[in-house]
Amino acid sequence: MIVVGAGVTGLSAAWWLARDGVDVLVLEAGLIGWGASGRNGGGCSHHHSPLFVEEQRLWPLMDELLGYPTEYRPDRISIDLTEHQVSIDEKVVDEAAWYGLRVDRLDPQQVRDVVPIAGDNVLAGYYYHFGGHANPHRTLQAYAWALKNLGGRLLEHSPVLSIERQGNRVTGVRTAQGLISCDQLVIAAGPHTGELAAQLGVEIPLVTARAEMIVTEPLPLLEVGGVDGNGLYGRQTLRGNLAYGGGPHEWVDLRDVSRNRAQSTPLQCNIARRLAELFPKVAHKRVIRSWAGFIENTPDGRPVIDRPAALDNVTVATMSGVGFGLSPASGHAIRDLVVDGRCSFADISSFSLSRFAALEADWQNIQGWLPLPSPGV
Amino acid sequence: MTKPLDPDTYYDPASVAGKAPPVSDETDILIVGAGPAGLAAALAAAGHGLRVTLVDENPLPLETMGEEVPLHFGGRMGAAVANRNSVLQTLLDARPQIAEALDAGVDVRLGTAVWGLFPQQRTTAWIEGSIAGLADEDKASLLRFRQVIVAAGRRDMGLAFDGWHHPGVMGVSAAHRLATVYDALECKRAVLLGSDTQALVSAHALIAKGVQIVAIVEQADRVSADPALLDLLVAQGAQVLSGHVIGEARADARGVQGITAVAIDGAGRPLPGVATEIECDTVLLGVAAIAAIELVEAAGCRTSFQAGRGGHVPDIDRAQRSSLPFILVAGDCAGTWTAKSLDDAIARHEGRVAAHTALAALGVVTPPPEPAPLPDGPVFDVAAIRAAWVRASTVHARNEPYVCLCEEVTASEIIGQQPPRYLQWTPADAAVQSAMTSSLPNPDVTKRLTRACMGPCQGRRCREQVATLLGISAGLSVDGIALASFRPPVRPLSMRQLGQVEETPQMFGHWDAWFDMPSQWTPFWLCTGQQTVARRPTGTTHTPPVEG
Numbered sequence: 001m002i003v004v005g006a007g008v009t010g011l012s013a014a015w016w017l018a019r020d021g022v023d024v025l026v027l028e029a030g031l032i033g034w035g036a037s038g039r040n041g042g043g044c045s046h047h048h049s050p051l052f053v054e055e056q057r058l059w060p061l062m063d064e065l066l067g068y069p070t071e072y073r074p075d076r077i078s079i080d081l082t083e084h085q086v087s088i089d090e091k092v093v094d095e096a097a098w099y100g101l102r103v104d105r106l107d108p109q110q111v112r113d114v115v116p117i118a119g120d121n122v123l124a125g126y127y128y129h130f131g132g133h134a135n136p137h138r139t140l141q142a143y144a145w146a147l148k149n150l151g152g153r154l155l156e157h158s159p160v161l162s163i164e165r166q167g168n169r170v171t172g173v174r175t176a177q178g179l180i181s182c183d184q185l186v187i188a189a190g191p192h193t194g195e196l197a198a199q200l201g202v203e204i205p206l207v208t209a210r211a212e213m214i215v216t217e218p219l220p221l222l223e224v225g226g227v228d229g230n231g232l233y234g235r236q237t238l239r240g241n242l243a244y245g246g247g248p249h250e251w252v253d254l255r256d257v258s259r260n261r262a263q264s265t266p267l268q269c270n271i272a273r274r275l276a277e278l279f280p281k282v283a284h285k286r287v288i289r290s291w292a293g294f295i296e297n298t299p300d301g302r303p304v305i306d307r308p309a310a311l312d313n314v315t316v317a318t319m320s321g322v323g324f325g326l327s328p329a330s331g332h333a334i335r336d337l338v339v340d341g342r343c344s345f346a347d348i349s350s351f352s353l354s355r356f357a358a359l360e361a362d363w364q365n366i367q368g369w370l371p372l373p374s375p376g377v
Numbered sequence: 378m379t380k381p382l383d384p385d386t387y388y389d390p391a392s393v394a395g396k397a398p399p400v401s402d403e404t405d406i407l408i409v410g411a412g413p414a415g416l417a418a419a420l421a422a423a424g425h426g427l428r429v430t431l432v433d434e435n436p437l438p439l440e441t442m443g444e445e446v447p448l449h450f451g452g453r454m455g456a457a458v459a460n461r462n463s464v465l466q467t468l469l470d471a472r473p474q475i476a477e478a479l480d481a482g483v484d485v486r487l488g489t490a491v492w493g494l495f496p497q498q499r500t501t502a503w504i505e506g507s508i509a510g511l512a513d514e515d516k517a518s519l520l521r522f523r524q525v526i527v528a529a530g531r532r533d534m535g536l537a538f539d540g541w542h543h544p545g546v547m548g549v550s551a552a553h554r555l556a557t558v559y560d561a562l563e564c565k566r567a568v569l570l571g572s573d574t575q576a577l578v579s580a581h582a583l584i585a586k587g588v589q590i591v592a593i594v595e596q597a598d599r600v601s602a603d604p605a606l607l608d609l610l611v612a613q614g615a616q617v618l619s620g621h622v623i624g625e626a627r628a629d630a631r632g633v634q635g636i637t638a639v640a641i642d643g644a645g646r647p648l649p650g651v652a653t654e655i656e657c658d659t660v661l662l663g664v665a666a667i668a669a670i671e672l673v674e675a676a677g678c679r680t681s682f683q684a685g686r687g688g689h690v691p692d693i694d695r696a697q698r699s700s701l702p703f704i705l706v707a708g709d710c711a712g713t714w715t716a717k718s719l720d721d722a723i724a725r726h727e728g729r730v731a732a733h734t735a736l737a738a739l740g741v742v743t744p745p746p747e748p749a750p751l752p753d754g755p756v757f758d759v760a761a762i763r764a765a766w767v768r769a770s771t772v773h774a775r776n777e778p779y780v781c782l783c784e785e786v787t788a789s790e791i792i793g794q795q796p797p798r799y800l801q802w803t804p805a806d807a808a809v810q811s812a813m814t815s816s817l818p819n820p821d822v823t824k825r826l827t828r829a830c831m832g833p834c835q836g837r838r839c840r841e842q843v844a845t846l847l848g849i850s851a852g853l854s855v856d857g858i859a860l861a862s863f864r865p866p867v868r869p870l871s872m873r874q875l876g877q878v879e880e881t882p883q884m885f886g887h888w889d890a891w892f893d894m895p896s897q898w899t900p901f902w903l904c905t906g907q908q909t910v911a912r913r914p915t916g917t918t919h920t921p922p923v924e925g
Binding site: 031032038047048049050067068069071095098137138141145146148149156157209210211216217218228231232233238239245246247248249250251252253256257259260261262263264265266267268269270272273274275276282283284285286287288289290291294297298299300301302320321322347349350355356357358359360362363364365366367368369370371372373374375 | 382383386387388389390391392393394396398444493495497498499500501502503504508510517519675676677784796797799800802804805808809812813817819821822825826828832833835862864865866869870871872873875876877878879880884887888889890891892894896897898899900901902904906907908909910911912913
């Protein structure tokens with residue numbers, strides 16, 4: 001069994017398979033979590049997803065299941081500074097009601113009581129008694145170490161050069177180290193999932209974008225670290241740093257993703273300003289770094305977790321930019337697809353490739369998901 | 378410079394298209410750093426009809442110095458540092474060429490730091506031209522430039538020993554700057570740790586400022602620096618303790634009171650019973666001069682470990698050009714070697730060459746200067762020297778000093794890739810622990826797992842130590858360990874200050890937390906199974922930010 005890609009999705013899938021006693025090898029072109037898996041806000045609250053219930057069931061158990069700390073903490077708070085932001089949270093309240101989950105509406109004073117660094121500009125707040133956040137880096141490494149403890153193997157710096165097949169079956173994967181044969185192949189290679197699948201004649205429409213985040217010096221710990229608002233997503237880490245992102249993304253050419261480190265830009269100024277507005281009482285605290293990451297997206301922004309019909313032993317997975325928090329559940333779903341042929345705990349038909357059957361060839365142009373002209377240095 | 382967006386092409390309105398960062402000012406040639414190289418570059422670039430802007434972060438805000446940024450000041454800033462005007466005068470007196478540059482028409486901005494260089498490149502194509510992020514004491518702004526000469530100087534490698542966290546342990550370059558640029562170094566009796574030529578040159582300058590160098594502690598069995606310089610220091614009363622490291626620095630509330638130097642064997646282990654007590658108020662860290670490459674590395678310039686230039690430096694050609702042709706590098710941030718430390722004529726020469734290159738790129742032909750001298754003389758095995766220091770001082774320290782002072786991470790925690798202490802995590806069993814090793818150590822992975830290098834000093838005091846420790850533990854030379862990446866802002870800036878670069882109306886008018894794709898957030902129970910086709914956002918109001 002070979003998994004291509006040591007991001008959260010691939011590692012979680014490998015870990016789930018290894019728990020079943022499957023002999024798993026993960027091939028990673030670079031380092032563990034070097035893509036979007038290590039470059040995100042760490043949120044674990046995706047109520048829109050069919051994987052949500054399993055996500056919520058698993059996160060409180062992950063430290064114990066993996067044997068290593070993930071820094072998972074429960075609950076989320078949203079702080080709104082404008083009526084417009086309030087209207088969005090009201091939609092989330094409606095969706096939470098579908099599950100029967102508890103949401104407390106907070107008045108400005110209640111917001112300041114639970115988030116003392118919020119200011120006088122608060123219009124309303126929402127305390128979501130579900131979801132949470134975790135540390136992406138620690139979680140990634142926890143998957144990798146847990147996989148290793150179950151006998152799974154992981155090869156970093158091992159890009160896939162080609163995929164070998166006989167008829168409808170993949171027989172192995174070629175890397176610089178040679179040919180590695182396999183009975184089953186999972187492709188969960190982030191932005192590169194599309195080009196790898198294309199080698200097998202499977203078309204996965206994907207375009208990659210760059211997004212960025214900032215990190216502040218540590219602050220005293222809040223009661224609930226998962227506080228969003230003012231157009232930003234993010235969290236307070238257990239060390240105390242604020243790690244936040246938001247704002248416009250930049251569509252990029254996939255060829256540049258391998259060549260360039262994702263660079264942050266003056267967008268960090270705008271994120272800093274919005275964070276200072278969200279938490280005015282700590283506006284004097286220092287931003288100590290920023291970073292950027294590359295994220296692949298499907299045309300509708302929904303994941304692909306599917307077994308292409310034309311092939312007998314291949315599973316493809318991309319979470320389309322929302323993969324970290326869902327990873328305990330997405331790995332479980334991939335394991336189910338590989339071993340049982342169907343997901344045991346959720347209806348993931350909305351993740352199927354067949355939904356793109358009527359997609360226009362020039363969909364990227366229609367949606368305007370285009371790299372900008374550049375001097376081409 | 379930049380092609381305007383094609384009006385007939387539709388660009389995703391939630392993306393950066395059409396929202397370029399707001400630039401408040403423009404220049405042709407930006408020069409970062411008003412030391413010997415930067416000043417020489419400014420004077421050479423001036424007078425050719427181009428706009429030349431010279432920025433230097435001195436005088437630094439006191440708060441920044443207290444964060445050990447950009448140098449390890451060790452709390453030894455004298456009271457005079459608080460008086461910005463008097464420091465400014467001291468700086469102008471110390472560097473008369475600043476006044477010359479002003480007279481030559483250079484736009485000189487003191488007390489202004491460059492916290493990022495942002496070239497328009499593939500994947501950052503939304504930026505128009507090349508932009509520098511500037512910050513003075515309380516403002517931040519963006520400056521567009523066409524060519525930049527980075528002459529950002531050097532800093533001092535940190536080295537952990539028991540008690541190195543006390544006030545009074547500081548970089549020798551930091552002391553040199555406080556003494557010469559600020560005339561505000563609080564230090565009477567100092568021990569110099571390390572003895573390369575750069576360290577001795579700085580120490581010698583400190584003597585002229587009234588500092589007594591009481592001892593030079595060197596782990597190697599002899600001092601390999603310029604012998605004449607060493608003789609001068611010895612003549613001024615410095616005791617030379619080769620084959621020694623600092624075992625401990627003792628301190629009271631005000632800082633260092635003295636050190637214990639311990640003799641070491643060939644493997645860097647302390648020799649029992651061979652210790653020397655020395656009274657001092659300051660320890661000067663001079664084990665290695667590190668090129669201040671953070672700006673150029675973060676901008677995307679290629680770097681490599683070059684022993685002849687003292688470690689990781691940008692790759693440059695004879696015209697001082699980096700791998701990005703509009704970024705030029707001169708002075709100590711292009712690397713240091715013995716001859717360059719002894720005579721700043723080499724740094725000035727590099728500055729003039731860089732100015733010529735920048736002018737030529739902008740169409741101004743000047744007589745070509747000779748290329749600046751290349752490193753010559755003895756090439757020291759910088760990697761082995763760093764490993765020897767870290768092994769003797771840090772690995773063999775008795776009380777496990779923190780290597781990363783901001784995040785409180787010890788050498789054994791770095792080598793063992795241990796989760797940070799605040800998690801209070803203990804492995805369930807030996808198998809759980811033994812999985813946590815890596816055959817190919819990478820400092821960026823170590824940062825993520827241990828938090829070493831992740832604090833407010835931005836890894837300035839520990840990054841070389843971390844790389845060296847990883848090399849020691851993996852049995853690899855330090856030059857084989859990847860350079861941990863640098864990230865802007867390369868100076869810590871408050872959210873309020875950084876946020877002074879405002880959102881443009883275009884940015885404000887369409888800001889979304891995450892991609893603004895309604896279909897992405899449609900609850901699955903409302904997905905009816907219809908086929909996905911391409912779509913553009915409908916209606917006039919954009920989809921709101923989706924929180925979480």
